[in-house]
Amino acid sequence: MISMISKSCSAFDRPRVFSFVRCLTQNCTGFKDFELTSSTKVQIESHWRDHINKIHFDPLKACDKFYVLSMFPYPSGNLHMGHVRVYTISDAMARFHRMNGKNVFHPIGWDAFGLPAENAAIERKIEPAIWTKQNIAQMKTQLQSLGCSFDWAHELSTCDEKYYRWTQQLFLMLYKDGLVYQKEALVNWDPVDKTVLADEQVDSNGCSWRSGAKVQKKLLKQWFIKTTKFAKSLLEGLDDPILQDWRDIINLQKHWIGECNGYDFHLKLLSDDSAHDSHSLRIWTTNPEYLLDPNAFVVIKSDHYLTKFPNIYQLENPFTGKAMKIICHDDVFFPDFCDVYFAAPNLCQRDMDLANFLSMPTEKYSPDMNTIRENRKYVLSRAQKLNIGGYPVSSKLQDWLISRQRFWGTPIPIINCDSCGPVPVEERELPVLLPEKNPANEFEEKFVRCPKCGNEEAKRETDTMDTFVDSSWYFARFLDPNNIHEIFNKNLAKKCMPVDLYIGGKEHAVLHLYYARFINHFLYSKGWVPHPEPFTRLLVQGMVKGRSFRVQSSGKYLKESEVEILDAKRNKAIEKSTGERVVIAWEKMSKSKMNGVEPTEMISQYGCDTTRLIILADVAPMSHRNWSTTTFPGILNWQKRLWLTINDFYNVRNAPELDIPKGENIESEDCKLYDARNYYIKGATFHYRYTHQLSVAISKMQGLTNSLRRTPKDVIKYGKEYERALASQLVMLAPMAPHFASELWAKFVSTPNRINEDSEDIKWTDDVLEQMWPNVDMEYNLDLIIKVNGIERASVKIPRQKLDRMTYEEVLETALKVEAVTTFIGNKIIRTSNYASYPGCDGVLNIYLDRPLEEKVSKKGSVGEEISQAIK
Structure with missing residues (x-):
């Protein structure tokens, strides 16, 4: 331990370090006012790397579990900035929930099979297994350098026989x-x-x-x-209230599955060639009872693959015991997305007309129209027993x-x-x-x-x-990756599933999520998992884009060094060597576009914590991120201000009282800090926990830093609230920048003359990542925000201890006593209202109105544009 610390701190205050060697929270840089340079950051991260990721998931504490899962990567060999973004987000969220007392499960693995690895291996004349294992080792090292707190004990790889056996x-x-x-x-x-x-x-x-x-x-x-057997279940599952933050992904999934307004049946093909006797043809119909028509037949389009096999001309109909003819004809009203039409002449006049047109022989059949419903039930039930279909599905959804x-x-x-x-x-x-x-x-x-x-x-x-089969169930195997007796432990899955927060790219919104949902619905039907939906909350992160430079005439991509920018604001540029016009655009990072950024270069130049903060700042995780060095100064300056703040705190608390006498305004300044601490804790917590807008959480924390920097020295030395505010600042920083926050915290707790020595808010002997997340004080006034038709009309200040306990009825009663609200409502009728409660943060009441009778019948424009749009 002594030699390790001595080596990592050789450039700093080594004698001081030896005096604190017994303390695990000892800071790396000592207690002198060193400048925060890139080399300093590297030293700090090297010092804290092994200490910040001592995590443990306890599967027995299921009541406190929180499963954070990021879509596992394909081992291509090198991380790209998209990887940095998704895994920084997932790590920040995992650390946040740990600090909120959750038993967090945060696994990682490798989606290791697939064509890219095979093609790359063929190109390099090595085996895919060797190529893949090399890439996994390299990317694992890179992920660890990013400081992510993954549970490596649960690591898995889909190309490992211990996984693909299951x-x-x-x-x-x-x-x-x-x-x-x-x-x-x-x-x-x-x-x-x-x-x-x-x-x-x-x-x-x-x-x-x-x-x-x-x-x-x-x-x-x-x-x-x-998969079509579960189509209706998958469609209805998208309306399950367990799904949170799925936003437009639900619409994408619904569009893909389609309206389940019909049924498909896989009927056996009959031919003179026994080689085809085991194959079937899918037909789709909105009227399954039509299969009872002995004169039913099937029409296929002229480009249907069966036309290549003239010896296949009949389908078996197990409901009539007769064979159905297959006719090739294009002038038929085929269902959308179908190249097969099912006709029942005795039950549909249009089909009778078609049969007559095609000179199809028909037998007399007089069905009892009163038993159609019973006939439908019979056909569907028998089809399901015969395993030939009979389940509701859209005309366009195909099997996997x-x-x-x-x-x-x-x-x-x-x-x-x-x-x-x-x-x-x-x-x-x-x-x-x-x-x-x-x-x-x-x-x-x-x-x-x-x-x-x-x-x-x-x-x-x-x-x-x-x-996609491999990645359709990995979230369940993660819980139990070394089980050699069964696919996973059923009881463990019932305790820990579904995933609480799933993080990944929107490009997987249809493919991966659809297949994963299907497999989970199947496992649920067999009693293996506790809920049909595998993922509760979804955080869909946007792409990381780089600025590309492309010659307008040829489309050739250039390096930035090959371009002369004439007007940055108007994106005017030329190629240096030819003078040709260059198109500047933001595109997804790739080597071919020469607009990529190597994460290893970023980490070596700025440190991993700075890289993490930059990737999280300015833009919400759900939006695309335009990667530009122009955004760096904001984060770099913030880190420097935090560095100066902790040094000022240490120096002021160490200074003699004679050098910093008490002023008269300590109490009023303390009140300002009390308000600032609660206000910014409320804002940062809200965006960590509820919106996942980590960029806004950063801006809230920067606001608290500004408040701390404005504090007079006598308040820093004697004020109780400054110490609490600074502690909260460092704790809220920790999930995003764990090394840097650990270093600042170690210096914070080493500072003498503590004022909050006995406070329950600060655990002085524990590291920053072992602190509990700061809470808004119970007596602090939160906002009850009242919206009418989507527009904020009033805000009522209510102490947290009261607002957290208020019922919906109490909130509505409070709102209807506010003059600004009642004046606006006037004689309008409240159609509906709802209350969104965010414990420890603000509450939001939405009231929706119907227009009064006289406004409904009056001419357009009689209602203000703002209200009209809100009602719409």
Whole structure:
């Protein structure tokens, strides 16, 4: 311990350090007024790095649990600024909730399978496993240098057989429940990555989400997961009150799932070729009772893949026992997003007209129209028992295609037998391991025994699973990553799920969140998790953008050093070497655009805490962040002011009383600090806990710093409130800048002549990260904000101890006694009202009015524009 501190503090006050070696909270820089330089920050972070992340999640304390989860990274080899942003946000939130007494779970892992690793490995002529492990090691070191308090004891990697063995188990659970099937289908083929893509992985221009190549259509036998069975559950789940802060993500999910106003059925294809007897065709209809029509038939479009197989011309109808003809015709009212139309001539006049037009023979059938409802129930019930559909779904939602024709992925645990067809691998034989070397056709060189019939010449399935399968359930495995007996501990999941705060990019709003929700709904149906929704609160962070420079004529990207900026405000610039005009824009950081910033360079130049504060400041986490050095001075100056503040505090408290005599205004200045401390604690806490607008929380803390800097020396020395305000300042800084706050706190608690020695607010023997989050004093007046039709009309000051306990009825009664509110309401009728309570912060009452009768019938414009817009 002595040698470690001596080494880290060699440039500073070493004798002083030795005298405090017994204290874990000893500061690194000693007690002299050193300037806060970049090298000083590096020294500080080196000193505190091992101390700030001594965390422990106790799974037995479920009542206090708080699960903070950031979408785990793909191990590309280097962090980018997007990584810095998401993991700084998640770490700040995890530390905040720990300081609020929560038992925080904050894990990290690696989404390690996938095409990029395989392609990179092929390019470098090494195995994907080697390439991936190297990248994981490198990125882990970088994440640790960022100071994130991850629970590394729960680290997992999807390419580890200890993980994908259970992904295969999940596949078999779905298979056993009839939710996995194989069929021949016209699929999206990526000609660059040479694999199939799910519909969700093709953009609106028909291009691959990853390679950007124009997608081709190809007929292949593929594996699907029947997500459509849970379509209605997934749609209705989006209205569950447990979901908080999902905002427009809910609309994106609802749009993707669609209105579940019909039903799909997978009916068996019949043909002269027995090779197709096991395959099915999906039909969608709003009238499932039509399947009872013995004259029903199916129409497909001329470009449907079945037209390539003229020997397939019938569908089995298990409800009538008769085969349905398949007709190719384009002049039909196909449902949206469907290339199959289901016709029932005896039950629909339009279909009878179509049958006559197509010269389809029909038999007499006179259904009892009074039993349609019962017939519908019968068809749906029987279809579900036969596992051929019968669940409500939209016409556009398709099942999840998970087959990938690449090596680096979770092997599908299926054995293909000539006699039995596809047979699931027995659970005791899991995991089905990847071959040690690429390509995957090594599977085909080894015959295996069929578990069903004993055929010794069966073969393993060579397709691997889509990587979204791996990431669809990792949040549950994180809780129990070393369990070798089951997929995860069911009782532990019931205590700790769902995730309380999930942080990630909006680009995953449809794909990843949809698949994760589906798997969790499935696990809920099997009793494995306590709630169908996996994530309670969602914090969708925006991208980090860099300024790019592109030659207007050619589109070539340039380095900033190759550009001469003529007018920064108007974005006018030219290429230095040619004089050609250059377009300046803010774009997502990438190497190809030459607008990226290396996090390691930022950390080495400014320190990780400064980097963290810069990435959090100025812009809310949900908004895009334009990365510019012009924003740096604000944070750099704030850190310097905090540094000066703690040094001033130490020096003033050490100064003799004769040098700093008591003034007459100590009491009034103390009152100002009392008000400032409570006001800024209220604001910072509100934005940490409720809005997640960490940039605003920073501005609130900077306001408190300004109040501290304005305080006279005699108040610093003798005033009780200054000490409390400074302590609150350092505690609120700690989640965002843990090293820097620890250093400042160590000097703070080492300062003599404490005034609040016996205060319960400050634990003088504990480090800053072990302090409890500062609270607004109970006697401090909070604001009850009263809004009418969305516009603030009044604010009432109420002591916290009263406002925190007020009921909705008491709040409404208080509001209706405020003259500014009652005058405005006048003779209007209160249509509805609601109260948002934020304990320890302000409360907000919303009152919504109906217009009085005389205003409703009068001409437009009789009501003020402001009120009119609010009512709308």
